[in-house]
Amino acid sequence: MSATFFKKTSLISLGIALALIVVGIVVNLSPTLHEVTWLRVLFDVSTLNFTLRATIPLALGAMAGILCERTGIINIGIEGMMLAGAFAGFVAKVATNDWPLMASLLMGVLAAILAGGLMGYIHAVFSIRFKMDQIISGTFLIILAGGLSAYLFNPDSVAIGKFSPIAIPGLSKIPVIGDIFFKNPPITYAALILVVVLHVAFFHTKWGLRSRAAGEHPRAADTVGINVNFYRYLNTTIGGMVAGLAGGFLVLEAVGQFQEGMTAGRGFISLAAMIFGNWMPFGALGAATLFGYTQGVQNALLLAGVANIPRHFISMLPYVVTIIAVAGFVGRVRPPAAEGKVYETESSD
C-alpha cells in the first residue's frame, strides 16, 4: 500500500473538523436554521467555542505524542506529563499570586512547560539509557504524577486570576469565525500555531527528516551518521514540554484552579487523536476537534436541559466516540515502524 493512502486517512479527520466549521457558519448566519433547536444545540457559536476549548488540551497532548512517537519512543505517559504540568503551573501561579497577573501567569506557563519537559526527559532516560519497556515507563509517569500531585496538593491554596481572551484586531470582527477563533486566550492561539509549526518542522526541515528517520528506520539514520538517540532524547523532552503546556492550559486558561486528577483521561484521548490522525499534526488536530466536539455537544445537551436521556449517557459521549473512532481506524493507520524499539549502536559522536 502506498504512502499516499495513509496520508488520506489523516485527511478524513481533518475533513470532519472543517465540515463542522462550515456547517457552523451556515447555521449561525441563517436565521431560519438557527431557530431549529437541535441545530442550535449542535452548532451554536457557544457549542463550537466550547469545542475549541476542549480541543486545545487534546491537540497539545496529541502533538506531544507525535513528537515522541515519530522519533520512535512510545509515549502513553502523556496523561502524567499533562498532570505534572498542570500541578507545577498551579504551584507557580499560587507562589506568585502577588505579582502582576500576566507575570504570574507566565511563571505558571513556564513551570508547566519545565515540569512536562522533566517528565519527558525522565521517560527518555528510562527508555533509552536503561532500555526499559516504554509502556511501563509511560505508566510509571502516570502513576508518579498522579500520586505526587495528590500528595503535595494543598486544597486550601487558591490561584488568583487566569488568562483572559485577547481579541485579534480585524479578524475577530469576521462573523462566526471571528467569534470562534479570534477571541481566545493566548495558549489557544499558541497551540494552533504549534500545529502548523510542527507540520512544517516535521516535513520540511532537517530536524524533521532526521527525527522521522529515527522513528522509521534508526539503523538507516545511523549509517548516514545521524545520532539516533540524540534525536530521541531531544524530541521526547520537547514532547513532554508540549504535554506540560496542555496541563498549564487546564489550570491557567480553562479552569483557573487545580483539582486532583484534573486531566481526567485527556492524555489518553490525546493518544487516540494521535492514532486517529495517523501521526500527522493536522490529522491529529482534526481528530482532537472531533473528540473536543463531542465534549462540546455533551455540554450543550446538558445546558439545554435534555431530560429524556439520562445525563450519564450524555457524559459518556466523548469516550464512546473515541473508542469507536480508534477501533474503526486503528487497522488503517500506520505507526512509525521502529516505535518502541531500543536502538543499540557502537558509534558515538
Add this chain to the structure above:
Amino acid sequence: MSQNQIPVLEVKAITKRFPGVVANADVNMTLQKGEILALLGENGAGKSTLMNVVYGLYKPTEGDIFVNGKKVVMHSPKDAIALGIGMVHQHFQLVPVMTVAENIMLGAESVKNGLLDIKKVAADVKALSHRYHLDVDPYAIVEDLPVGVQQRVEIIKALYRDAEILILDEPSAVLTPQEIEGLFEIMKLLREEGKSIIFISHKLKEVLYISDRIVVLRGGRVVGETTPEQATQESLAAMMVGREVLLTIDKQPATPKDVVLSVKQLKARDELGEPALRGISFDVRGGEILGIAGVQGNGQTELVEVITGLRKATAGEIFISGEKMTNASPRTITQKGQSSHVPEDRHAYGMVASYSVADNLILNTYNLEPYSKGITINRPAIIKHAEELIETFDVRTPGPLTPGGSLSGGNQQKMVVAREFSRPSKLLIAAQPTRGIDVGSIEFIHRQIVNKRDEGVAVLLVSSELDEIMALSDRIAVMYKGEIIDIVPRAAATRENIGLLMAGVKREA
C-alpha cells in the same frame, strides 16, 4: 595499476572481538584506486563485520585503518563518509515511507532558508543517475520500488556523498540474473570513473567474473589472496570452506511415479489482504523434484504456507496422495498427509531457539509414541532419538541438551532438516533450505534432498537461489506475481530463459 601506488584504503592487523566471539583476527587488506576487490567468505566468516569496522559502525578492538596513506580513527559512519567511504548494506538502509530524494539527502541535507531544498536534491539525483546510468525517480516513495531500483538508490546515496570507496555488501543476493548484469555494468562504469569498490560476496561465479583481485576470509582471518586469472570456482570454494567441496551434485535422472501433491487453481491473500496467489496449479510426482524459482516476494512464501496449512486458501484445492487437504490443520497435513516441511524462516517456523536440540527434534512428533505416553513424555526416548539424528545428520552441537538457538546457522538448519527428513514421508516441502548457511552444509543438505527423491518422495523445492534450483530440480516452475508463469523441464532450462521468466517475460512458443 601499479602496486607501489599508495592504496586508497588499507587495514592493518584489524581484530574485532565481541563478547565471547572473535569476528576478525589480524586482518590485513589493501584496496587500490580504480579496482574492484572481492571479499569472499562464507556467512559468519567476518566479511560484514570487517566492512562495518571500515565504515565506522564498529570500533576495531585492535589494529589501524589508513585512507590514502593516512591513519584514521572513526567514531561513527559520519567520519567514514567524510573520508569518502560509502557503503551499500546487504539489508538496504532506506526509510521505506520516504521518497528517494529524502532518503538520499538524509544526513547530508540541502537546506534553503531553513527548509529542505528538495528541488535541488532531486536535480542532483537526476544528474548522478544520468552520469552513472542509475535510472531512478527522485520523487518516488522507496517502498513502492522494486529491490533492484532500491539498490540503485543506495548507490546514488553513496555517490551523492562523494564516495571514492564503495563497499557493496552482498549486492547480488536480492537481484534477478538480469538485474545482476545491470549491477555489474554499473560497477564497471564506476571503476572507469576511478572509484574503488569492495565487493562482498559468497557467490563464486560472480566474484570470478567481476573482480580484479580476490581476498578470501574464513573464520575471521584472511586465508588467501588471488586473482580471477589464477583461481577457479573449485579452488575458491576450497579456500572458503577449508576443504575440498563438491559444487555439483551428481544425480541420476528422475523416475517419477504417482502424483503425490496436486494443487488446483489455488488462490490466497497476503497479510494486507492483497491477492498473493492468483490461481496456481501444478502436480508433483513421487521421485521427482519440482523447483519453484522466482524473485522473492512473488507468492512463494504464501504458496508454501497454504500447502502446509499455515495460511488459508481463499479458493482452489490441494490434494496430498489423492486426499483433499485444502485448509487442513498443519498437524493433519504433517501426520496424515505424511509430509515434511523445511520452512523458509527457521527461526519463526522451524525451531524454538530456547528449546534444546533434543526437544527441537521432536517438535511435531512429541505427541506420538515413543516420545509420549498418555500425558507424560518419555525423556530417555527423546534423548536417544536426538543422539541418533545428531550423528546421522552431522549436527555440530555440544550435546542434545544444548539450546537450539546457540548453534550456528548451518547447524540449526541441519537440525531442522534432520527432524523433517528422518520421518517417513511421501512429500517434502523445502523452502529456501540453504539460506544463510555455509557451503559445506549446503552440499550436505543438497545430497539429502536428492536422496529423498531417490527414495520416491515427492519434493517441492522453493528457492530464490537460481543455482540451487538448477542444480536440484527435475522440473522448474517459475513464479511471478502470484502466478506460475511457466513450468520448464530441467533439460530445457537455461539461466537466461529462467531469468527472463523470473522477470515476468514470457516468450510465446
